[in-house]
Amino acid sequence: MKKLLFLFSLLLILPAFAQTGGWNPKLKEDADAALSKMIESTPKLETFKNEAYGYVVFPKVTKAGIGIGGAAGKGIVYKDHVPVGNSKLKQASIGLQLGGQQYSEVIFFKDKEAFEKFTNGNLKFDAQASAVAITEGASADLSYSGGVAVFTQTKGGLMYEASIGGQHFTYKPNN
Numbered sequence: 143m144k145k146l147l148f149l150f151s152l153l154l155i156l157p158a159f160a161q162t163g164g165w166n167p168k169l170k171e172d173a174d175a176a177l178s179k180m181i182e183s184t185p186k187l188e189t190f191k192n193e194a195y196g197y198v199v200f201p202k203v204t205k206a207g208i209g210i211g212g213a214a215g216k217g218i219v220y221k222d223h224v225p226v227g228n229s230k231l232k233q234a235s236i237g238l239q240l241g242g243q244q245y246s247e248v249i250f251f252k253d254k255e256a257f258e259k260f261t262n263g264n265l266k267f268d269a270q271a272s273a274v275a276i277t278e279g280a281s282a283d284l285s286y287s288g289g290v291a292v293f294t295q296t297k298g299g300l301m302y303e304a305s306i307g308g309q310h311f312t313y314k315p316n317n
Contacts, residue, residue: 166216169201170225173218176201176246180295184276187248190291194250196221196257198229198311202297206242211235211307215247219313221257227315229260235307243299249292256289260311265290267309 177199181187203215213233218225251257259265276295
């Protein structure tokens with residue numbers, strides 16, 4: 143049990159040692175590349191991107207779990223297709239799960255209300271929230287729910303999972 147708690151603690155702490163504060167041009171390049179790859183796999187996402195009030199792209203979310211799991215990632219927040227800030231994603235889960243994986247995630251905000259809910263720190267996804275998983279050549283069922291639409295694309299790894307959890311986001315505007 144101590145080893146499990148140690149592993150879980152490391153998963154949550156290690157992302158904190160990555161770059162803190164300030165603008166990260168590499169993160170923006172990675173976010174743009176991740177979104178382009180997602181649009182290439184599912185061209186309908188282009189419409190979401192063009193019509194959304196704003197969106198956030200997490201180019202790499204790292205997830206791991208053994209019974210208790212967690213995930214973390216950093217992203218770029220866009221409004222009118224212009225970067226306006228940074229975001230951090232944290233996720234905790236519990237249940238049957240084993241393994242690790244990395245994925246990209248994009249969240250589109252339909253309107254100002256949904257965008258401000260995110261930037262004010264009030265957007266949290268609970269166990270009932272769902273994301274559309276993008277796979278090469280698949281036709282995704284694309285729609286908004288509660289003013290947001292979430293899409294993920296696996297980058298690598300293997301994760302067996304039947305768990306519940308939630309995602310929490312933080313937002314820091316560019317200065």
